[in-house]
Amino acid sequence: MRLSDEELEALLAELESDHAERKETFKGDAREKVRQAICAFSNDLPGHGRPGVVFIGAKDNGEPAQINITDELLLSLADIRSDGKIQPIPSMTVEKRQLRGVEMAVITVLPADAPPVRYKGRIYIRTGPRRDIANAQDERILNEKRRCRDLPFDLQPVSFANLKDLHRPTFESEYLPGAFSADVLEANHRSYEERLSACRMVESVDNPLPTVLGSLVLGVRPRDLIPCAYVQFLRLEGTELDSPIIDEAVIDGRLGEILNRLDDKIKANISTKVDIRSDDLEKRRPNYPLAALQQLVRNAIMHRSYEATHAPVRISWFADRLEIINPGGPFGIVNAANFGQPGVTDYRNPHLAEAMKVLGYVQRFGVGIATARRLLAENGNPPPEFDVRETHVLVTVRETA
Known part of the structure; x- marks a missing residue:
């Protein structure tokens, strides 16, 4: 939603507005306050359903x-949108606009579909012209707002699941410390159900059905709830699928368990070449850089479709290349023509992306x-x-020469 110049200038003049923030510069503590404001506008506690706007280049009186x-x-x-400090990812645009005869930077923030939104583990809200941190009642209001929205699939409830299907120790010892700051956890007197709801692991406090997200991240047996929640790994001796098999594995479990086991599997299959001829000092170079493969595999798990399919992410490791295939084609603004271009990204599973950041x-x-x-380029591999x-999307990575 792009606001007109007239609408923006009206917000500049409305000093008591709860959906406008003005900053003279983006220096010093303004960097922190702007992020807090974006978080608060995303939460839209008053329920306006209208964008919040941050003006950079405006004084407190709107001049x-x-x-x-x-x-x-x-x-x-x-x-600010992509640095991972505000979770889930805020829906916002940044523009240079001509207002009151001068240039200003304008950040327009849309209300989140699935509040609460957190910045550095704290839930910021707007109370009139000032920001505040949400209390327990504010959190309950924000949680309730999710019920009437058209939610992405990763927040849909799993109708046949219940709280016993979620692994509470993982939630309390691994997820919560990453999701909320230490001081918030120390002062938090919410119930287990309220905490799960605030993290979107269940539909609501009153109806604590595990969501798809909760099932993937905290499930005792995730595949019982989401059948496609696993990775199929195959190591082959040759260059074709009918080559003799060296190693195969079905990697399943909770999200963190899958990612850790994949790291171990990738490390075990990378080989290192030693070059003692081209220089006085020997050089060691892996056939694939570990961090590059981690990025591509995690990308596949984050962006794959978990809806209406039983297909896993598949990793096929051939003698000369590695192939990663994930179910689900491009999503949202991403298409075959712009896939992989810098700055062009969208999220089929935005809250799963948040969970991977939290973990x-x-x-x-x-x-x-x-x-x-x-x-890959730094290691000497082809693009x-x-x-x-x-x-689906198929990624092929070839060995170093």
């Missing part, structure tokens, strides 16, 4: 601050393919090849 709106500033503001398997959003390309279809 222009007369600053230079550079491309560097706009990139810094846009980076420490993702540092930033939207840079996995670019990082893999860079690491990864992407075969993008409506039903």
Whole structure:
């Protein structure tokens, strides 16, 4: 939703508005306060259903601050969306606009489909013109707002599951410390069901059915709830699928268990070449860089379709290449033509992406393919090849020469 100049100028003048924030610059503590404001606008506690706007280059009274709106500033503001500090990923745009006769940077933030939204583990809300941290009652209101939204599949409830299907020790010892800051946890007197609901692991406190997300991240036996929640690994002696099998495995379990076991499997199959001829010092180079394969495999698990399919992510490791195939073609603004381009990203499973960030398997959003390309090039591997279809994406990575 793009607001007109007239609408933006009206917000600039409305000093008591609970969906406008004004900052003269993006320096000092303004960096922190802008992020808090984006989090609060995403939560939309009053239920306006309207965008919140952050103006950079405006004084508290709405008058222009007369600053230079550079491309560097706009990139810094846009980076807020993907740096992983606000979770789930906020829906926001960054523009340079001409308002009151001068240039300003304008961040437009849409209300989240699945609140609560957290910044550094804290849930910020807007109370009139000021920000605050949500209390228990505010959290309950935000949790309730999810019921009437058209939610993505990873937040759909699993109708035949119950709380016993979720592994509470994993939630309390592994997930919660990553999702909320230590001081929030220390002061938190919410019930187990309320905490699960705040993390979107169940539909609501009153109807605590595990969601698809909860089943994947915390399930005691995730495949009983989501049949396709596993990875099929195959190591082959030759270059064709009918080559003799060296190693095969079905890797399942909770999300963290799958990712850890995949790391172990990848490490075990990487080989290192020693070059003692081209220089006085011996050089060691793996046939594949570990971090690049991790990026591509985690990308497949994050972006695959978990809906209406029993197909797993498949990793086929041939003598000369490695293939990763994940069910589900491109999603949202991503298509076959722009797949993998820097800055072009969308999320079929946005809350699964958040969970991978909480658990420490993702540092930033939207840079996995670019990082893999860079690491492969640095190691001497050819660029990864992407075969993008409506039903799946196939990634081929070839060995170093």
